[in-house]
Amino acid sequence: MQAIRYEAPGSVDDAVRLMQADPEARVLAGGTDLLIQCRAGGRRPTAFIDIKRIPELVDITVDAQGLRLGAATPAADVSADEHLRQRWPGLAEAAALIGSMQIQGRGSVGGNLCNASPAADTPCPLIVNRAVCVIAGPQGRRTVEAEDFISSPGQNVLGSGEFLAGLLLPLPAPSTADAYLRLTPRSEMDIAVVGAAVSVTLDHSGICTAARVALAAVAPTPVLVPDAAHALIGTPMDPAALDRAAEAARAAARPIDDKRGTVAYRRQVAGVLTKRAAAIACERARGN
Amino acid sequence: MSRIHVETTINGEPAEFLCSGEDTLLTALRDTLSLTGTKEGCSTGDCGACSVLLDGRLVPGCLVLAAEVEGRTVTTVEGIADRDSLHPVQQAFLNQAALQCGICTPGFMVAAKALLDANPDPTEQEARYWLAGNLCRCTGYDKIIRAVLDAAADMRKATA
Ligand code: FES
Ligand code: FES
Numbered sequence: 001m002q003a004i005r006y007e008a009p010g011s012v013d014d015a016v017r018l019m020q021a022d023p024e025a026r027v028l029a030g031g032t033d034l035l036i037q038c039r040a041g042g043r044r045p046t047a048f049i050d051i052k053r054i055p056e057l058v059d060i061t062v063d064a065q066g067l068r069l070g071a072a073t074p075a076a077d078v079s080a081d082e083h084l085r086q087r088w089p090g091l092a093e094a095a096a097l098i099g100s101m102q103i104q105g106r107g108s109v110g111g112n113l114c115n116a117s118p119a120a121d122t123p124c125p126l127i128v129n130r131a132v133c134v135i136a137g138p139q140g141r142r143t144v145e146a147e148d149f150i151s152s153p154g155q156n157v158l159g160s161g162e163f164l165a166g167l168l169l170p171l172p173a174p175s176t177a178d179a180y181l182r183l184t185p186r187s188e189m190d191i192a193v194v195g196a197a198v199s200v201t202l203d204h205s206g207i208c209t210a211a212r213v214a215l216a217a218v219a220p221t222p223v224l225v226p227d228a229a230h231a232l233i234g235t236p237m238d239p240a241a242l243d244r245a246a247e248a249a250r251a252a253a254r255p256i257d258d259k260r261g262t263v264a265y266r267r268q269v270a271g272v273l274t275k276r277a278a279a280i281a282c283e284r285a286r287g288n
Numbered sequence: 289m290s291r292i293h294v295e296t297t298i299n300g301e302p303a304e305f306l307c308s309g310e311d312t313l314l315t316a317l318r319d320t321l322s323l324t325g326t327k328e329g330c331s332t333g334d335c336g337a338c339s340v341l342l343d344g345r346l347v348p349g350c351l352v353l354a355a356e357v358e359g360r361t362v363t364t365v366e367g368i369a370d371r372d373s374l375h376p377v378q379q380a381f382l383n384q385a386a387l388q389c390g391i392c393t394p395g396f397m398v399a400a401k402a403l404l405d406a407n408p409d410p411t412e413q414e415a416r417y418w419l420a421g422n423l424c425r426c427t428g429y430d431k432i433i434r435a436v437l438d439a440a441a442d443m444r445k446a447t448a
Contacts, residue, residue, distance in 0.1 A: 035351050106351055
């Protein structure tokens, strides 16, 4: 068996060059999916290109433009960052739900997105916050919206030689907030039966002027649910509006039966979590 | 096969070793450096037996490549005690008899130290959530949690 090389480039350009020179190399961020997949008999890469020595890939910057999140930044840093938590509490709470403290010390939000699990926690908050994925590759950099990044279970839009370098989240408008909720059979160390992320913007009289709703684990990929958002927009986020949003979420859910839950149960929970996450986001937006 | 030469700091001392590109930190510690306090339970990031601190951060040693620790600092269970006295977490585990077979214990101690470094006064619930990634098949966790909360109280007293 051929030995796997280990490379730790110091810049994005160097990482791109290494990837270009070796199509069988894999980018290594926290390794919490990649190393396990390799050991479980997945395709053996020729090299691990560790991107954690590239300063901008393990960095969190919040400024007037919004959030610049290095793709390999550990989840533990994302959930602990005060500025990030203040403006994107839903993203921070999703990051704090991934695996154990040990896993959060390694696993990254970028890796969570690239791994493209339908049940992943952080893609939905990224989607409702209109995150843009910055992809580095042989042709330079290109961007893709978070909702278009995952193409099917375990698959993303990265082409040969490309990797996810970072995520850009625009600064939320005033009186905007997000929330993320998920249901798991156990209270810790489990994978979502359903996850729901909601972002809402209120005007000065408390009327919802903009909303985004995304669901996890109810379809082959995370899904944006425009109908649920429309049910909230133009309303004071009263119980009737929340019920309509829940109904839209149930209608949009295309879940599967598995050991974590049945189709009917997942549909029901998609509605409940949408409603609750919307109420939390609304409460937070009032405080902003 | 070309080996990678790694220079790092382990438990406060400079250390160097050779590894392959896919060796984990866990294997390097146990098999190359004979630091067998760090245990292997699952090697898939699920059990916490391999917990170590990398630049002070709690990580699973089985999901860190050995080559990654070049120039970093690693702390294992062998390094948490003072020269002459046990770490308060270690002492509390003894006092509470918070172990049976002991395979999970080093991981719990390292994770508990990381908790108390970050939060000197955790609630029971905070301690239980923080330690959710450390599995114990023997004790039922109760004595472990008591030991961690005792250690927290001792450490607060010591710094008061
Ligand atoms: S051996 Fe690393 S988490 Fe189980
Ligand atoms: S004491 Fe045996 S696994 Fe914890």
